[in-house]
Amino acid sequence: MREGRAMTDKTRVMGARALVSGLAVAAMLGAALPAAAAVYTQVRLEGAQGVDAETALSLANIRRGADLSPGDLNDAQQRLQQSGLFETVEIVPQGSTLVIRVSEFPTINVVNFEGNRRLKDDKLAEIVQSKSRRVFSPSQAEQDAQAIAAAYASEGRYAARVDPRIIRRPNNRVDLVFEVREGDLTEIERIGFTGNRAFSDRRLRNVLSTKQAGILRTFIRRDVYAPERTQLDEQLLTDFYRSRGYADFKVQAVAPEVTRERDAFYVTYNIYEGPRFTFGRVDVVSEIPGVDAGPYSALNRVRPGQVYSPQVVEQTIQRMEALAIQQGVDFVSFEPRVTRNMRNQTLDLTFALIRGPRVFVERIDIEGNTTTLDEVIRRQFNTVEGDPFNPREIRNSAERIRALGYFSDAQVETREGSSTQQVIVDVNVEEQPTGSLGFGASYGASAGIGFNASLTDTNFLGRGQTVDLSFSTASGSQSFDFSFIEPYFLGRDLKAKFSAWYRTSDYNNAKFNTRSAGFSPAIEFPVSPNGRVELRYRLSKDKLFDVDPVQLSPESGEWTGSSPILVAEQGERVTSALGYSYSYDSRIAAISPLTSYKLRFNQDFAGVGGDVQSVTSTMSAGVESRAWREEVTLRAEFEAGALHMLGDEDSRITDRFRGSGRIRGFEANGYGPRDLNAPNEDALGGNYFWAVRAEAQFPVGLPEEYGITGGIFADAGSVWGLDNAAGYDRDSNDRDGDGNFTEVVDGTVDDSMKVRASVGVSMFWTTPIGPLRFNFSKAVKKEDYDKDQPFDLSISTKF
Template sequence: MKRVLAIILLVLVALYGQAISPTMAQSGDVTITKIRIEGAQRIDPATVLSYSSLSAGDTVSRSSLNRAVGRLFATNLFEDVSIGLDGTVVVIEVLENPIINRISIEGNDVLPDEQLLEFIDIKPRRVFTEKVALDTKALLMEIYRQFGRYAAVIEPKIIKLPDRRVDLVFEIDEGPLIKISTIKFIGNDAFSDRALKNVIGSREAKWYIPFGTNDKYDANRLSLDTQKLRQFYLQNGFANIDIVRSTGELLADRSGFVLTFQIREGGEYPVKSVTVNSEIEGVDTDQLLEISTIELDELYDVRRLEETLSLMTNKLGEFGYAFVDLTPDIQVNNEDTTLDIIINVGAARKNYVEAININGNDRTLDSVIRRRFELVEGDSFNQLKLTLSERNVRNLGYFSKVSVDVVPGSSGEQSVVEMNVEETATGSFQLGFGYSTFDKASLTFGINEANFLGTGRGARASISLSDKTTNFRAGITEPYLFDRNLVGSVDIFQDSIEYTSVELEKKGFDFGLGFSAADDYRHRIGYTLADTETKTTSTTALSESGDEGAKLISEVSYTLTKDKRDSRIDPRRGYLLQLRESFAGLGGDSTYLKTVIRGQYFKPLYFNAFVIGLDGEAGYIDGLGENVTRSNRFILGGRKVRGFESGGIGPRDAGDNSAVGGNQYYVASTNLTSDFGFDKDLGMRWTAFVDAGSVWGTDYPNNVIKPDDDSLRSSFGYGILWDTVIGPMSFVWAYPIDKESHDEAKVFQFKFGGRF
């Protein structure tokens, strides 16, 4: 034992002697008269002295000088430090760490230098240490793992240069791309491996899917897959599901990863009962139970429980309770393999809105957002009004994210509404391309600014060109006219379409004044003044027997809209009802009464995985004793009945086969939209649809191609909607099912948009 202690003592003395001079080791405390710095080249000696925390006049001991050595090493500026004592003069001798002269990467092909250098922290002219090289190597290894390169080998090489400089070179062997070769499940009796593989995001690598991203091993995705599996079982009656472990193991030959999920399923449990216990006096628990979506005697589904808790929280919020704790207690009955759900409502007090704070609106004026609130400071808290306020702000389209939090105020009865928004580009442009049997190639370009200088004002312009048609529109919108809840808009337009022997022109302006009323009702009063002209270029053109010539249209209109959609931009649930009445005859050369009704309905299916949309529209125009001219009739096709050219459906001029429109029309559409099958990060959705409709009835029945009746036209189609970083794109293919021989088809449409 004595021998061991002696050896330890000798080692300590040897180490200590490197930092402290023999003079110091053999003497007691010393009062410093002077400090001399040696070896400092780039670093100012005063800086070295400052880091040491030593000063002339200090009395130092062995331990205090040792601590000074430690402080200098801790700066990472020095490769070596020693402190000596020359009488009462302290000598600090340092060897500075090298400076990085250049950083280079060699051997990398998959990831370019620029991308790798963006991730690492070190830069030229920084101090170099071995730890810097090792930390950077570890970071680069992690980057390659994220790209599936688990076999990558990285070696840092240090090239010493004069003047204590080094070049740092990372030599990389990227190795092969290692993907997931096998996904295994253990303990899954109720569901097959194939069913569970469809639940998780990770995928086994397949040779016929060369560009997949989910077949690369990702530890974060593995954790998310574990949550998805657990959620899947909870949605299908397995209240006691336990994902015992989930692992990702690299095969010994580094040819692939094996993912293993060990599952303890437990049993399936139907719901026997649902009860509500409330600590809030006066709350009708039966009223809360009425909005529950949990179905008795059906298998337990955690989604229905979560939906019920959300509905109950909102209902209590409508009663003025901003902060309510709803705690579900799930009691399993092993005797009959059922479960009881007890929802406990914690004690709470009614709240009032103390303040409304809006955060993140760097561009949009505060007043633009506040005027969309249904609540003001001082109101009783109401969750329904708060939800409507959030929807109103989201519907502005100025923000990529809108969220609302309610936090406690200065007292127990006060609450503060915190709205957080994230600005997005409100300027946009659209570029569209299409092909039809009538127009041949067509090009559309539009530009729009929805939030000019953050004021909420809108400006727009668009033009559509083809071999036969030209359409131009431009307009502005003031959303809060005269500082009131009035929307004012002015638009100008000019349209022309040329058939074989007939040319139609229409130009004018439209003024509108709109306002909102209670319960999602919107009203709009509009006035349109338009100059129309029909020209014939051939004596064989019948031109509708009197439709030729110029006419002035003076039209006043009223539109009533009830909008219960959850979003005007991307609706997923709710409905819209609209009625528009237009009367022409206040001056001008045309007289008519036009009625158009429209309805939309949206509903999410299979727990929001799909959205089905139904759209119907119908219209009728009466000349009030006069013949309705071609320019005032309804035109069908294009966006309303995809698969047909705009104006490609309905009666046609017997002389030149041009579209003449009709006095009556109807159209119906069913759309199914989902991102199912796409990686959610891609921002892609698919859509499938069926359209149907017809337009018929003219006041010149002898001059049109038969049949001039309500014969059904229909089409089906599909499309890809892609929200890219540079703007939305859409590719739509539509094919007529029912058509007449004189109808004109339009199969493909492409649109591209950008933001600014």
């Protein structure tokens, strides 16, 4: 191919240049044709191989014996040229004979692509319409070149250039080559806003799905300009403003500008914020005879003085519609009627219960799902065939389908059915991959370097089930975990869970190892719009081993070993427990976009068989809020727990709470009860703990596309309490004759509740491998034996 191309460089031409222009031909005709009209009794076609004379005459619209002027001949030539069958056309009058000399377009031998690296040959071959063994068409080749350039533009490479070339071959054949110059990514250098007063450009850029180019532009693709994302970004801005009281907000224009080099875009959003509204008078009225508005008014959650939010209105209407269905009142709707008071910037709201049209859902048609089962999509509808048609419920169902994460696009539309009183709901989805295979590495100051691998599918076999398989190892510890979730068990909003694990741990600040294997089935269901309850069972086998006995080394003369508390606790025990959890998360049905809350309470009762009898209770609560024009994020969390052993049993280290990650600035197991008389000074854990954490996250002045923000934090807490706080004295003479060089003495282990506290600064960095967090801490209140940790690198977790 390369040699043939080198030998025919002089014959290589662009497809468009292979055509003889109409003006040039017209000039030739003007020189060859007589000035007056003429009659031609014969027409002779020369140079054609696959086209006969009659076909040529038909294309040229010429009849034998017709009176033809030079203009008629010129028009005939143009029609033949535009037919796409001939590379050149020449009409030559010879007396009463009209000679049409043509050369047909060659046949394409092969279609090749050169210079393409980002898009492979098979991908480009699907795009172009020029194919091997077809007649070569310069116009089609140009269209194919434009299609290839458009494909590169969709990948963010607007500077791509594609030139079609031909290489002449024997027997009127050509090789068609598309020379591609891919160019660099056309990045978004800057996103700006005009008309914004309430929020800064930085805050609004964080709302958009599109981001500016940054130092990680090689990995992050959101900095590439994509026109199809503009509509999404407009909707995100609209939702952002209106949820904060700006009812009249709108995006007036979006102006993308490309640089002369076509290697960067400048995108400017021209927006109108409008005033910020609060709710004024709120009423509920019924315009349906015989239907009392009182019960519906009791469901109203909109309060005067509250900042306007369409989500609050929507949630109130949903509650009212649900009550109407329960009461058997069909074909009704709640119409929110708003009256603006521009003087005091309030919105008077009236929920009007009105009679709606008698329209039923005839059927729900689902298309586009090749893997996902119909029932997975259909169960997102609270409406079934034959139910009264509720447009709001259909819109909510569409949002639930999109929120599944199974589809790159999901459109839900309605159309008239078999009658005016019937509607058909059309669901068109476009599936996307839901499985992921991940490999990674981690580093912690305490745990050292670790490696992990995971296999996850959130739509297993198209059934909407989640399967997660993971393995990790770090500093002598390994874990293998498996989990399975069925979100609609028994066809209801009932989440069935199953998890199994096998873990071995070599704890820091302790000379012992543990091994745990077990499984836990669970059922989770909603009890309120924001609350859920989980019921579970856990069966596990936990082993404490490799505990060093305390003894005097004959070789070194030094004491070695662990606390006798751990020596007494080593061994294997089976735990069989029933438990429950209640969780509340305000983000499930969010009312305030600025503040969110979460609460969780857990209790597990061990003793349903097994070797352990105990009650373990834990609770956690947290709040997150945005302040200072939403530039600063404030977080506060509190958690506590208690372990109560039943009967005469004492707790073991595998059951107790340990100071691992609860207070920043301390190592794992770095604080809490510790046997200081033991040579190893092992951390023992405690039956009780509490911890409180507060932090603020804020911009540090760097461009937001770098993904770097700062933070400050303060933590405090404690771990305390043992069932048996016996210590020991060294007994070099083995006075009790038990073979151990120790003497048990009560009260030598301090298990009292002593507060630890730390302060520090953080740096958050959003990277392609995950959100990283760097903590620089200072322990401001600690015991002499605590193990502090001034620096830590971890994966940042969301609230």
